[in-house]
Amino acid sequence: MTIETVDYTTKIPNNVNLAEDRQVLRALESWHPGYIDWWRDMGPEGFQEALVYLRTAVSVDPKGWAKFDYVKMPDYRWGILLAPKEEGRKIPFGTHYGDPVWQDVPGECRAMLRRLVVIQGDTEPASVEQQRHLGKTAPSLYDMRNVFQVNVEEGRHLWAMVYILQKYFGRDGREEAAELLQRRSGDADKPRMLGAFNEETPDWLSFHMFTFFTDRDGKMQLESLAQSGFDPLSRTCRFMLTEEAHHMFVGETGVGRTIQRTCEAMREAGVADPGDVDKVRNLGVIDLPTIQKKLNLHYSLSLDLFGSEVSTNAANTFTAGLKGRFQETKIEDDHRLESASYPVLKLVDGAIKRVEEPALTAINMRLRDDYTADCQRGLDRWNKIIERTGVGFKLELPHVGFHREIGEFKDTKVSPDGKIIDEAAWNRDQGRWLPSKDDGDFIGSLMRRVVEPGQFAGWIAPPRVGIDNKPGDFEYVKLAA
C-alpha cells in the first residue's frame, strides 16, 4: 500500500473534520505507513490474512457507534473519534477551577501535558506487542476474535493519542508519534515506558488477568484524563472508555469461565479439596490456588502503574487542571484540595499504618484506592461463581504492599495478608504466592489451539452469550487457507 493509493479522508473514520484539516491529515498520512509496518511486525503473529469478525468504531453515537463485520486486521479502519463537545464545559478542578475548558494547549502546561499523552499512548501498542503470540493457542474462535478485537482497539487508542500529539504539539508531537512506533515491549534497549507493559503474556490466563487488572488501570487513567481541562484530551479519553469496557469484559469473563470450568471439573470428578493441586491438574483444568497466584502477580504489577502514593508530579498535573480524580465532577469538595488531607498507607517504625497526607500530593493513592475497590467488585463476582458450584475456596486481593517495585513498599517484603516479613521468609514462601516456573509450564501445557466453530479447550467454559448476539457455533475468525 502506498500513500498515493489511499484516500485518507475516507480511510480514517473521524469526527474531527480531517478532510479540511490539511496539516494534520498530512502528518497522519506520513505516520500511517510506519504504523502499518509496525502492525505487520508486531501485531498478531500469523493472522494478518485471517478474516476476523470485528467491531469498528464509526461514530460516537451511543446507539450505534460500532459496526460489526469480517475484516483483515491490517485493513481495519483505525478512526479518530472524540466524544461530542459539551457546550459550556468548565474546568472541573485545580487552580483554574470553574474557568471555561481549553481548546488549545496552555503554553505553561505544554511539557507536562505532552508527557501525560505520551505515557498513555505508549501503553496502547505495548499491549498489542505483549499479546501477539496468543492467537496460536486460542482456546476457541470466540476467544481468538476477542484478543484481536482488543488488539485493534489498542491500535486505535494509539491513533487517538497520536492525533492529539500531531494536532496540538507541532514538531515535538510528530517526533513523539514516531518514537511511539520505535519502542518495543520487553526490549533491552528501547523498552516501553512502564513496567507492567514490558512483562510477558505467556498464556491465556495471563491475558485474561491482564485485561482484567491492567486494562482496568488504563480505565482509571483514562477516567482521570477524561476530567482534563484540555478539552480535546477529555473528549478523546471519554470515547476510548467506551471501547475499554469491552477489554475488561474480556478479562473478567475469561477468568470467570476458567474458574467455572475448574469448579465443574472438580465437582464431576468428586474432588472436594481445591488444595489438592495434582488431582485437579490431572483433570486438565487450572487449579484455584494457581489462579490466585496469577491474580497476585497481575494485581501487584498493575498497582505499580499508579506511581508513588505521595507524588508532587500528580499534585502538579492536578493543580494545572490537566489530570483530575476518578469521577471528579461527582466529588463534593473544593476541587482544589488546598487544605484537605487523605489517608495514605505508609511504613512507620517498621509497621504499616494509615497516615494523613495532604490530599493534593495523595492523588495517586486515591486513584489506586478507587481501582482496588473496582477490582474487588470483580473478585466478588468470581467468588460467586465458585460459591454456586459448592467448592470451598475464596479468591482474595493481596495486600497493596505485596510484591511492589514502586512506591512506599518497594524495599519491603510484605506477605499477601499484609505482614512485613524478612528476606528468608520471602524466599521460602514466594512460590506459594506467585506463579512458579512449574505453574507456568503446567498452564502452558494446556494451551492448545481449538479452531472448530463452537468448540472450546477443556480448561475454559463457553461464554453465556456470543459477541453481537451470534449463535454458539458462529465462525468468529475465518482462518486463511
Ligand SMILES: [Fe+2]
Ligand atoms: Fe487502550
Ligand SMILES: [Fe+2]
Ligand atoms: Fe484496553
